[in-house]
Amino acid sequence: MNLFQSVKENVTTFQAAENYGLDVKRNGMICCPFHDDSTPSMKVDKRYHCFGCGEDGDVINFVQKLFDLSPKKAAQKLAYDFGISYDNSEKYKPDKQSIIKRIETEKYRNAENRVFRAFCDYFHLLKNWRSEFAPKKPEDEPNPLFIESLTKLDYVEHILDVLSTGSAKEKANIIIENAKEVSELERRIAGFKFRAERTVGTGNRCIGDDQIIS
Ligand SMILES: [Zn+2]
Incomplete structure (x- = not known):
């Protein structure tokens, strides 16, 4: 495949917009970088279209305009930035x-x-704890892990949701906010790993990724 085909085949305008720091909303809307736009009026998916100024094109046109490059330079930049190989x-x-x-x-x-991996593992631990350590009788002293699952599960689910479907900015906030917590979380998860592996028979894979991402 030649340069232009390879790039268009492998990179969507959505991905390029995110990669070059534009704030892409969940529905693929961004503030148009080509006119003075305060509410997102450009839709990016494979191609792009602005409902405000009418700009329209493919990913190469997008990068060409964004960085003021020739079509060829824009395609080469995309190939480089996204690690795409081509016949040339x-x-x-x-x-x-x-x-x-x-x-x-x-x-x-x-x-x-x-961050995603750590919270994903943590999510499954919390889910297990909720059933595994639920008090058997009303007078039982609740297990701390059961209480942790009650207090943390929704929050962790929210984090995974943002990491899966949030805008670049929302994801970045989560990553910055949790940078410290992740190391601690990884240490704890490692401690529970042996048990988890025996229960679900997996290695590092995060069971149920698909459920969360979908
Ligand atoms: Zn526009």
């Missing part, structure tokens, strides 16, 4: 700024994955 020896030579940006993007993605 003439590769994009990124400037230092792009390299730094790419490293930061990767670091950020790793942090995002880490």
